[in-house]
Amino acid sequence: MTDRITLQVARYRPEQETEPTWQAYEVPLRKEWTVLDGLNHIKDHIDGTLSYRWSCRMGICGSCGMTVNGEPRLTCSAFLTDSAPGPVRVEPLANFPVIRDLVVEIGDFMNKLTEVKPWIIRDEHKPLDEGEYLQTPDEMDEYKQYSMCINCMLCYSACPVYALDPGFVGPAAVALAQRYNLDPRDEGAADRRDVLSSAEGVWACTLVGECTTACPKGVDPAGAIQRYKLTAATQSLKDLLWPRGAR
Amino acid sequence: MSGTPRPALYRKPVPTFWWLGRRAYLVFVLRELSSVFVAWFVVFLLLMVGAIADGKGAYERFQDWSDNWWMILLNTIALLFVLLHTLTWFNLAPRALVVRLRGRRVRPRSIVALHYLLWALLTAATAWLILEG
Numbered sequence: 001m002t003d004r005i006t007l008q009v010a011r012y013r014p015e016q017e018t019e020p021t022w023q024a025y026e027v028p029l030r031k032e033w034t035v036l037d038g039l040n041h042i043k044d045h046i047d048g049t050l051s052y053r054w055s056c057r058m059g060i061c062g063s064c065g066m067t068v069n070g071e072p073r074l075t076c077s078a079f080l081t082d083s084a085p086g087p088v089r090v091e092p093l094a095n096f097p098v099i100r101d102l103v104v105e106i107g108d109f110m111n112k113l114t115e116v117k118p119w120i121i122r123d124e125h126k127p128l129d130e131g132e133y134l135q136t137p138d139e140m141d142e143y144k145q146y147s148m149c150i151n152c153m154l155c156y157s158a159c160p161v162y163a164l165d166p167g168f169v170g171p172a173a174v175a176l177a178q179r180y181n182l183d184p185r186d187e188g189a190a191d192r193r194d195v196l197s198s199a200e201g202v203w204a205c206t207l208v209g210e211c212t213t214a215c216p217k218g219v220d221p222a223g224a225i226q227r228y229k230l231t232a233a234t235q236s237l238k239d240l241l242w243p244r245g246a247r
Numbered sequence: 248m249s250g251t252p253r254p255a256l257y258r259k260p261v262p263t264f265w266w267l268g269r270r271a272y273l274v275f276v277l278r279e280l281s282s283v284f285v286a287w288f289v290v291f292l293l294l295m296v297g298a299i300a301d302g303k304g305a306y307e308r309f310q311d312w313s314d315n316w317w318m319i320l321l322n323t324i325a326l327l328f329v330l331l332h333t334l335t336w337f338n339l340a341p342r343a344l345v346v347r348l349r350g351r352r353v354r355p356r357s358i359v360a361l362h363y364l365l366w367a368l369l370t371a372a373t374a375w376l377i378l379e380g
Contacts (some may be wrong), residue, residue, distance in 0.1 A: 070268075097256035105256055136352065158356035160272055163261050207339060208275040223342035230343045 005029040005080055006087035007038050009050065012098050020098065023047075024087065029080055035088060036064050036075040039102075052102035059216060062152030066102055067091040072157035093157040095166075109153055112169050114178035115195050119187025133185045146179035146224055148217040155211030155221050161204055168204040169195060171211035171221030172194045178224040181231075197232040205229075274331075281332040284325035291322070337362040 004026050019229040025046050027038040031181040036054055043050050057076045064075045068177045069089050080088065096104035126133075155171040162168050177196055181189045196202055212222040266272040267339030298309035312318065340362055 012257050014257070018255070020255075042272060091253060094259070097258045100254070141352075160275070161264060163265070206275065206279060207335070208271055210269070210271050213271065220342070225345035226339055227345060 003029050005038070007042065008089045009039075009042070009102070010091040011050075011101055012092075013049075013100065020091075022092075024036035027080075029084060029086075031081055032063070033080045034076050035068055035073070035078045035080060035083075035090060038080055038088070039075065039090070040235045048229040050102075051100045060150055062150035065093050065152040065154050065157065067094055067157065072154040073092075074152060074154070074216050077216060088239040093153055095157055095159065095163045096153070104175060106153065108166065108174070109151075109156060109170070112173045113176065116173045117157040117177040117188055117192055118173075119182060120180060120186045121184065121191055122185070123187055135184060139184045143179045143182035146175045146182070146219055149175055149219050149221075150217055152216065154216060155219075155236065158208075158214035160208055160210075161206060165200075165204055167200045169198075169201050171205070171225060172203055173219070174205075174218075174228060175219050177229055181228070193232070193235070194227055197236070202228045202232060260338060277328070278331055281328035284328040287321070287325050288329060322334075326351050337366075 005028075007025045007027055008022050010020045011017075011023045025038075025042045027033075027041045030037075033041075034057075036057060039050065039052055039054075049066050050156075052064070052066070052075075054076065055061040056063070059074055059077050060094075062074075065072060066075050067073070067169070068075060068078045069083060072093060074144060075090070080086075090102065092098045092102045092149060094106045096106065096108070099105050149172055151172060153172065156162050159171060173189075177192050180186045181192060202225045205222075207222060207226065209222045212220045215221060266276040295309060298305045313322075337359060341358040344358055346353040346358065
């Protein structure tokens with residue numbers, strides 16, 4: 001096996017070009033190196049101007065999502081040896097505007113996250129001296145899968161609905177909303193309902209299912225969306241039949 | 248904010264044939280297209296019911312019309328699309344239906360199997376009505 005591999009990296013320098021171009025870099029092919037390690041080698045030794053995001057290097061911060069050989073991947077979890085003999089094509093995440101090189105504008109995602117209120121909402125918090133809120137293992141199992149989300153945006157990158165309709169709230173936001181809706185300590189389901197039940201909420205989803213395929217944490221955002229569709233439909237029916245009932 | 252103007256963002260345009268680039272996208276578009284054929288089967292069924300209501304002569308003309316090669320081809324294609332539609336949503340069901348029975352979550356495979364079982368039973372009942380009734 002050759003001990004070097006080529007990274008074909010998308011470059012976008014808005015001061016000097018209107019469209020991304022490709023630039024090839026040759027990096028060492030080490031058994032334990034990921035794509036992120038390759039990018040760091042380029043940054044350190046070949047081209048210090050290359051821009052990209054990264055942080056923890058162990059798949060829990062969600063910063064280094066990029067498109068690797070056409071697939072949305074965490075570059076800290078994509079090994080160079082898996083793509084040998086290369087070349088490895090590295091592009092920014094699809095469906096997001098590109099700021100520079102491999103850095104994308106994530107403001108839209110951040111706004112959508114806030115919209116779904118991904119925190120525990122309670123009408124009243126009980127006094128501290130009453131102790132913590134108790135929860136059985138079964139109750140935790142109900143939402144635990146959705147709590148594994150690391151906000152890496154790979155699911156948005158994989159989603160053609162988000163590409164065609166950027167207003168779509170999107171898979172990760174709904175999965176995080178479900179994480180709280182299904183938490184017995186939370187009382188905010190009604191507060192999230194308007195956003196989730198809207199045309200741009202779960203109903204914009206037409207079940208391509210690639211968000212679940214792309215998810216590095218096994219969250220199953222497609223499942224979260226379908227599950228909430230059932231909840232929303234059931235609630236709408238209840239509202240129709242018993243208009244004065246509690247929301 | 249003051250200072251230098253923000254550099255232009257680049258948003259990659261979505262190509263017209265984006266759905267040919269990945270198998271899952273292609274299956275998705277075909278499944279969306281299947282709704283047209285579901286609608287066609289509804290129309291076909293309504294035409295059949297209308298013909299039956301209009302009497303024996305009308306129903307025989309309807310059957311002759313249905314025997315045309317292009318009608319058989321259309322209905323065969325429609326059947327394939329409707330099957331794609333059905334299989335997709337049956338296999339989706341356990342992700343939307345999270346059912347707990349006696350404190351334990353019902354296995355996804357059981358829910359899918361239940362859908363196919365109901366499908367088979369309804370098909371058998373319909374076939375019995377048509378062939379025996």
